Amino acid sequence: MNVRAANVRAMNGGIRNGGIRFDGVTVAYDATVVLDDFDLTVEPGEVMALLGPSGSGKTTALRAVAGFVRPRTGRVLIGGQDVTALPPHRRGIGMVVQQYALFPHMRVEANVAFGLKARKVPRGEIAGRVAEALEMTGMDGFAERYPRELSGGQQQRVAIARALAVRPGVLLLDEPLSALDARLRAGMLTELARLHRELPGLSMLYVTHDQSEALTLADRIAVMDRARLRDCGTPQSLYRAPGSAFTASFVGSANLLAARWCGEDAVELDGGVRIRVRGSGGGEGEATLCIRPHLIGLGEPPGPSGPPSPDVPDMNVLHGAVTGLQWRGASHRVTVSLPPSGAELTAEVRELSSPPALGEKVSVHFAAADAVVLPPGGTP
Amino acid sequence: MPAPYSLVHGRGARWALRALFLVLFLPLFALPLLVIAAASFATGWSGALPNGATTAHYADLARGDSADALLVSLLTAAAASGLALLTGTWAALAAQALPRRVRRAVNALFVLPVAVPSVVVGLAFLVAFSEPPLLLNGTREIVVIAHTVLVTAFAHQSVTAALARLDPAYEQSAASLGASPARVLWQVKLPLLLPSLTAAAGLCFALSMGELSATMMLYPPDWLPLPVRIHAATDRGALFTGAALAVVLMATTLAVLLAVSRIRSKASYRQPS
Amino acid sequence: MTLRARAGRTGMMRAGMILPPVLLLALLFLYPLALVVRDSLSPDGAGGGALSTRAYSDVFGEASFRDALLNTIGIAAGATAGTLVLGFVLAFVVAFVPFPGSRALSRFIDVFLAFPSFLITLALLFVYGTVGMANGLWTDVTGASSGPFDFLHTPWGVLLAEVTYFTPFVMRPLLAAFAQTETAQLEAAASLGARPGRIVRQVVLPEALPALAAGGGLVLVLCLNEFGIVLFTGAKGVTTLPTLVYGKAILDGDYTGACVVAVVNVALSAALYGLYRMLLTRTGAHRARPV
Numbered sequence: 047m048n049v050r051a052a053n054v055r056a057m058n059g060g061i062r063n064g065g066i067r068f069d070g071v072t073v074a075y076d077a078t079v080v081l082d083d084f085d086l087t088v089e090p091g092e093v094m095a096l097l098g099p100s101g102s103g104k105t106t107a108l109r110a111v112a113g114f115v116r117p118r119t120g121r122v123l124i125g126g127q128d129v130t131a132l133p134p135h136r137r138g139i140g141m142v143v144q145q146y147a148l149f150p151h152m153r154v155e156a157n158v159a160f161g162l163k164a165r166k167v168p169r170g171e172i173a174g175r176v177a178e179a180l181e182m183t184g185m186d187g188f189a190e191r192y193p194r195e196l197s198g199g200q201q202q203r204v205a206i207a208r209a210l211a212v213r214p215g216v217l218l219l220d221e222p223l224s225a226l227d228a229r230l231r232a233g234m235l236t237e238l239a240r241l242h243r244e245l246p247g248l249s250m251l252y253v254t255h256d257q258s259e260a261l262t263l264a265d266r267i268a269v270m271d272r273a274r275l276r277d278c279g280t281p282q283s284l285y286r287a288p289g290s291a292f293t294a295s296f297v298g299s300a301n302l303l304a305a306r307w308c309g310e311d312a313v314e315l316d317g318g319v320r321i322r323v324r325g326s327g328g329g330e331g332e333a334t335l336c337i338r339p340h341l342i343g344l345g346e347p348p349g350p351s352g353p354p355s356p357d358v359p360d361m362n363v364l365h366g367a368v369t370g371l372q373w374r375g376a377s378h379r380v381t382v383s384l385p386p387s388g389a390e391l392t393a394e395v396r397e398l399s400s401p402p403a404l405g406e407k408v409s410v411h412f413a414a415a416d417a418v419v420l421p422p423g424g425t426p
Numbered sequence: 427m428p429a430p431y432s433l434v435h436g437r438g439a440r441w442a443l444r445a446l447f448l449v450l451f452l453p454l455f456a457l458p459l460l461v462i463a464a465a466s467f468a469t470g471w472s473g474a475l476p477n478g479a480t481t482a483h484y485a486d487l488a489r490g491d492s493a494d495a496l497l498v499s500l501l502t503a504a505a506a507s508g509l510a511l512l513t514g515t516w517a518a519l520a521a522q523a524l525p526r527r528v529r530r531a532v533n534a535l536f537v538l539p540v541a542v543p544s545v546v547v548g549l550a551f552l553v554a555f556s557e558p559p560l561l562l563n564g565t566r567e568i569v570v571i572a573h574t575v576l577v578t579a580f581a582h583q584s585v586t587a588a589l590a591r592l593d594p595a596y597e598q599s600a601a602s603l604g605a606s607p608a609r610v611l612w613q614v615k616l617p618l619l620l621p622s623l624t625a626a627a628g629l630c631f632a633l634s635m636g637e638l639s640a641t642m643m644l645y646p647p648d649w650l651p652l653p654v655r656i657h658a659a660t661d662r663g664a665l666f667t668g669a670a671l672a673v674v675l676m677a678t679t680l681a682v683l684l685a686v687s688r689i690r691s692k693a694s695y696r697q698p699s
Numbered sequence: 700m701t702l703r704a705r706a707g708r709t710g711m712m713r714a715g716m717i718l719p720p721v722l723l724l725a726l727l728f729l730y731p732l733a734l735v736v737r738d739s740l741s742p743d744g745a746g747g748g749a750l751s752t753r754a755y756s757d758v759f760g761e762a763s764f765r766d767a768l769l770n771t772i773g774i775a776a777g778a779t780a781g782t783l784v785l786g787f788v789l790a791f792v793v794a795f796v797p798f799p800g801s802r803a804l805s806r807f808i809d810v811f812l813a814f815p816s817f818l819i820t821l822a823l824l825f826v827y828g829t830v831g832m833a834n835g836l837w838t839d840v841t842g843a844s845s846g847p848f849d850f851l852h853t854p855w856g857v858l859l860a861e862v863t864y865f866t867p868f869v870m871r872p873l874l875a876a877f878a879q880t881e882t883a884q885l886e887a888a889a890s891l892g893a894r895p896g897r898i899v900r901q902v903v904l905p906e907a908l909p910a911l912a913a914g915g916g917l918v919l920v921l922c923l924n925e926f927g928i929v930l931f932t933g934a935k936g937v938t939t940l941p942t943l944v945y946g947k948a949i950l951d952g953d954y955t956g957a958c959v960v961a962v963v964n965v966a967l968s969a970a971l972y973g974l975y976r977m978l979l980t981r982t983g984a985h986r987a988r989p990v
Contacts, residue, residue: 112886112890113889113890114886114889133889134886134889134890135889135890135891135892135893135894136892137890138892139890140890140891141886141887141890141891143883143886143887145881145883146883147881147883147884147886147887148884148887149884149887149888149901149902149905150906151905151906160888160891160893160901161891161892161893164888164891164892164893164894164897165891165892205887208887208891209890209891212891212892218890440796443792443796444792444796444798446788446792447788447789447792447793447796450785450788450789451789451804454785454862454863454866455807455808455811455863455866455867456807457822457826458818458819458822458823458826458863459811459814459818459822461822461825461826461832462818462821462822462825464825465825471825471830471831471832471835472830472835473832473835473836473839474832474835474836474839475832513720513723513724514720516716516719516720517717517720517721517724519716520713520714520716520717520720521717523710523713523714523716523717524714524717532717532721535721535724536720536724538728539728540920541920541924541968541969541972542732542924542965542968543923543924543926543940543941543944543961543964543965543968544924544926544941545924545926545941545942545944545945545961545964546732546735546941546944546961546964546965547728547731549735549944549948549954549957549958549961550728550731550732550734550735550961551731552948552954553731553734553735553738553954553958554730554731554734555731571727574727575724575727575728578724607713628813629813632813632814633813635815636813636814636815636816636818637815638815638817638926638927638930639926639927639941639945642926642930642945642949643945643948643949653815653817653927656817656821657817657930657931660821660824660931665821665824665825665828668821669821669825672818672821675815675818676814676818679813679814680810683810683813
């Protein structure tokens with residue numbers, strides 16, 4: 047009791063109000079547009095994940111904030127101030143990248159002090175602030191080491207400490223956990239979430255291609271594809287009501303089936319199978335049906351005693367043959383091929399004591415409320 | 427691809443640095459070579475620019491023994507670089523089978539000729555090979571052998587470096603497929619090393635073409651390479667003839683390097699770099 | 700025959716493959732050098748007579764030798780310092796302020812390295828020689844009968860030529876080192892608020908130090924051993940150890956004296972080369988990177 051609380055207080059006091067705004071930012075190299083008319087606002091204190099496959103423009107967006115790429119058009123604002131024309135060293139940001147980028151010839155201490163010296167922080171203050179940043183990331187006790195003497199996870203903690211020591215209003219994280227193994231990644235995610243709680247004034251822009259990182263850490267997720275922003279919202283809203291097939295497949299896993307509207311709350315799969323869907327006013331023509339695997343049950347739905355029943359018209363029951371079976375410890379993934387089109391549906395169900403055999407005829411069921419209809423496209 | 431990060435941001439600062447670069451670079455490195463080329467066509471040079479243009483110096487060369495000198499240089503360089511490549515590659519490959527310490531000693535031994543003045547190598551040849559059992563003084567071979575000794579270090583160094591870069595997985599998977607060491611060497615290692623070998627050969631050839639120090643100590647009267655001719659010409663004050671000879675030397679060296687780099691680019695698909 | 704013995708034998712055979720090139724080098728390089736040392740200690744004729752250091756004291760007593768020694772060290776040290784500064788500036792611009800054609804430039808440097816050194820002196824004769832470009836320009840402009848540039852036959856001329864010729868030798872390892880400097884580190888430094896000057900001093904320079912040391916050490920040794928540049932300036936003006944070896948052996952026929960100077964030259968080069976290797980391992984300590 048409590049150095050940590052005092053450190054947290056000190057750092058919070060130092061952090062300026064952050065917040066980032068992209069205002070119609072377009073970045074292009076020669077004829078290739080890598081970021082296309084990008085608009086996004088990150089509120090002060092918010093963690094925004096930029097999620098997308100490689101080449102989607104997410105790293106470019108981050109580098110535009112850092113000042114390493116210059117937009118062809120548009121503006122970037124940090125804390126309400128237009129920084130589009132400022133060089134990187136005058137933007138007051140912290141940045142953490144996948145390959146750590148620690149200075150190999152400096153001890154941990156000197157690495158963390160680097161930004162403070164560069165910003166001409168009074169000499170007497172530096173040692174305290176270095177200790178504070180190292181303590182916050184759990185790296186106190188490693189101050190005398192060289193980066194090469196640390197493990198990957200430790201190096202990334204030092205990189206975070208180095209970025210935090212300057213008390214930036216904005217922390218940019220570019221795939222910070224991609225170089226770590228799965229176990230370390232989980233631990234670091236918890237640490238980052240804690241830092242986010244402890245530093246409520248700090249905005250973070252978190253670039254990743256890993257949906258679980260985005261879902262765990264982000265207040266909001268911006269989904270990017272081919273240089274454009276596709277969707278933006280809280281993890282829950284993107285998961286429950288994705289705006290496009292692309293978002294559905296990138297945030298959580300999804301069964302995506304080509305379908306066609308037939309009525310207000312029903313669609314028809316190829317071959318005439320009719321499916322009742324979440325009532326949304328309906329539509330016309332081609333569509334994509336999206337059902338999350340864990341919302342699909344195997345076998346006939348539970349009897350009248352259970353909440354949903356075959357009498358309830360909102361329950362869809364389909365019949366098919368098992369074409370794939372994966373055991374995943376706590377669960378089984380069962381893939382079922384639906385006649386006549388052969389469209390496949392994967393259900394994720396609690397581990398089965400007697401799983402079905404390949405080729406066995408089974409039924410699957412899901413509630414109409416869990417069947418979401420999206421604009422067409424994105425189906426296999 | 428993201429553009430490479432440039433350390434200097436201001437437009438003005440960037441251009442100032444580029445200007446500084448040109449101011450330093452052009453007079454120091456590009457000018458000397460241009461001056462030699464210009465002088466080889468000049469009637470005289472007593473102002474900012476040559477006094478007049480002439481091809482007389484080249485015509486003189488064509489009449490004199492200069493064609494012989496070129497031939498002597500080409501033969502010497504071809505023989506020396508071939509021998510050096512053979513010796514250097516052999517040593518680099520054989521050193522791989524040695525324990526670490528011995529290997530380092532062998533590598534140090536092969537680098538040594540770079541650290542010893544070439545003039546001293548020439549003197550040492552005079553001292554050692556002027557008496558039986560190896561009476562070579564006054565022969566053409568002594569020049570070729572001296573060049574070989576001097577350039578072997580470069581061949582050995584670049585092959586050793588290429589071997590260190592070579593992924594052992596190639597060799598191991600070849601061996602796992604049942605290839606004998608000899609087959610691994612001929613069908614896997616040497617083809618993979620080919621780009622480095624040709625580059626090393628080009629460098630050795632160029633260095634031998636320009637070798638002056640040891641040659642000045644050793645050349646017999648019937649074996650005068652180009653550099654010796656150039657020195658003889660400038661020493662008697664015929665600077666413009668020397669310049670023309672130097673242009674011949676540079677052009678030949680460049681042509682050989684270019685030819686070698688073509689082999690290299692043909693072979694380079696074998697080893698992504 | 701047991702398997703182990705067989706494996707041992709093939710191992711021996713493979714190790715034995717090193718013998719032919721090593722023996723060749725011993726015969727053609729080490730043996731002649733050993734004879735030079737022997738002859739420098741036998742002033743009374745090759746192989747005959749007792750070992751004596753008389754030749755050494757004779758040579759050390761000559762003023763021309765002391766001049767050559769001082770010239771050699773002075774020019775080599777000056778040229779090394781000059782190439783380090785110039786090489787760093789030029790390589791830095793090529794690596795970090797890229798401009799169209801900078802790749803062709805590194806090809807040009809490779810070619811430049813393949814040309815013999817004396818070409819530079821030859822070119823300087825046309826540029827700064829008594830009737831060269833610079834003086835011609837001066838006499839044209841001022842009307843004077845002769846120009847002010849007359850340093851080619853002094854140590855300064857040799858220094859200029861050596862700096863010119865050897866700068867690419869420093870640029871090459873530096874360019875390789877700069878290419879390995881992670882862009883991410885420069886970006887991290889800039890994002891932390893460091894200006895370009897600080898980034899160069901605290902990130903780029905420390906990481907390029909081993910390359911700088913390697914290039915500098917190589918240039919130092921090559922300058923100590925340089926012959927062509929000095930010979931082409933007209934050997935009367937400036938004498939260095941290598942030209943003294945040539946002069947004594949070929950012009951004077953004094954083989955014992957030449958051997959003495961050669962031994963001194965080799966010892967000097969070896970000592971400085973050793974010093975530079977030591978320096979290299981020491982500064983190289985920070986280079987090890989985590990994998």
